[in-house]
Amino acid sequence: MFTNEMSESSSSEVFLRDMSPEAFKVMLEFMYSGELILEGSVEFGTLLLQALLLADQFGVTLLYQECYKTLLECLTEDSVGPILRALSSIPSCKLIEETCEMKFAMHFDYCTTTSLDFILLDETNFSNIIQHQDLTVTSEERVLNAIFMWCMRGKELCGWEVVAELLALSTPELLFGDRLQSLNNLFPSVRFPLMPYDLLKKLGQSNLCRHVPIFDDLVREGISYVEFGSLRPGNDQK
Incomplete structure (x- = not known):
């Protein structure tokens, strides 16, 4: 900035816009x-994230490395x-992004029920999370509900039953x-065969099956x- 042929190199004043003081x-x-x-006055995590982005922007390598290390140490469910949303588009933060996806996957129930902020994740991150090898959930129904909330950009927590009721008066479109195609892309990540038989029958009789072919x-x-x-030998028939 100060040595290249830019206006700042010949000016006594430098204006830095859109930057946290x-x-x-x-x-x-x-x-x-x-x-x-x-x-x-800024919350610790927010300030740390802002400092990391600033260090990346100005190429302050040592500061970037220190923020990077501290951010990983302070990462919580x-x-x-918020960290994943802020860093997902920055190539140099790939390790943090992958670590965040793993952390989210390991605490999936918590991260998708204590806050609706997860609906702001981009499709790639959300898809990586629900397909992650470390995904830990109490039921596949939780994954299904999270997919519906993400695709609807839900303003409150709801389950598939609410979505089915809404489809009685609306259309998938x-x-x-614009997340309808994403919905179709994400459904195969749900392990339907692991769901209870009674739940599968309820899903099969719902408006969801009538309106969404996949x-x-x-x-x-x-x-x-x-x-x-x-019906396999040794199993009781339902």
């Missing part, structure tokens, strides 16, 4: 002291969503808008799998 102070103090000092196909496959398994 607190984060800029962190960067300046680090340049002078070599220490990461996170103090001020409450902070994983109106209900899911959902109907997957539910039917799940029912067939369970019914076939129940």
Whole structure:
């Protein structure tokens, strides 16, 4: 900025727009002291994230590395969503992004019920989470409900039953808008054969199957799998 042929190199004043003053102070103090000092009116996690983005923007490698390390150490199930949203488009933060996806997957129930912020994740991150090898959920129904909420950009927590009721008065195009194709892309990530048989039958009789063909196909496959398994030697028939 100051040595290239840019206006700042010949000006006595430099204007830095769209930048957190607190984060800029962190960067300046680090340049002078070599220490990461996170103090001020801004919440610790927010300031740390802002400082990391600023260090990446200005190429302050040592500060970036220190923020990177501290961010990974401070990562929690409450902070994983906001951090993932902020860093997902920054190539240099790939490790943090992958770590956030793993953390989210391991605490999936918590991260999708304590806050609706997860609906702001982009499709790639959300898809990676529900397909993650470390995904930990109490039921596949939780995954299904989260997919519906994400695709609807839900303003409150709801389950598939609510979506089925809404489809009685609406259409998938109106209900899911530009995320309708995403809905079709995400459904195969739900392990329908692991759902209880009674739940699969309820899903099969719902408006969801009548209005969403791929959902109907997957539910039917799940029912067939369970019914076939129940007829194997040694299993009780349902």
